[in-house]
Amino acid sequence: MSIFNQVQSVITEVLEVEPEEVTPETYVMRDLPTESIDLMEYGVGLTKECGVSVHDETVFLKSFRTHIAEANDKGLEPxxxxxxxxxxxxxxxxxxxxxTINKGPVLQVRDIVAYVEYAKRA
Structure with a gap:
């Protein structure tokens, strides 16, 4: 099973949605009925299904906007x-x-897949 299929399986199981609703380009918070508690369940599911250690802050981009502000405050290239x-x-x-940040949360399913792929290599 591909990493995408594993991630898709976790999300569809938690949200009880059809697999067709979860593509790599699907926005996790914009397109799906994901709530903050679901992110915790995704993390548990990813650990179990994919065998990786999940760091919620990183995989779910929880502080993304804070890091943008931090870069701007420190004069760093964002x-x-x-x-x-x-x-x-x-x-x-x-x-x-x-x-696309002005349209809402930017996390897509493909970003979670990229995290799992990266974690498996580390």
């Missing part, structure tokens, strides 16, 4: 700073996130 905080995300993905 993309470079965010890549250092979230090493599982590419600079191109972070640029994409920054371009």
């Amino acid at each position: 993309v470079t700073h965010l890549v250092s905080v979230y090493p599982h995300l590419s600079s191109d993905r972070i640029k994409e996130m920054l371009s």
Whole structure:
């Protein structure tokens, strides 16, 4: 089973939604009925299903906006700073996130997949 399928399985089980509703491009908070308690269940499910240690702050980008503000306050280039905080995300993905941040939470299923892939390599 691919990592995407494992992540998809965890999300569909927690939310009781159809697999077709969970694609790599699906926004976890914008498109799905995810609540904060569900993120905790995702973390438990990912640990069990994928065999990785889940750091909620990192995988679910809980402090993403705080890190943007931190970069701005310190005169750092935001993309470079965010890549250092979230090493599982590419600079191109972070640029994409920054371009859509005004539309709401930026976490997509593919970002969780990237986290699991990164954690398995570490």
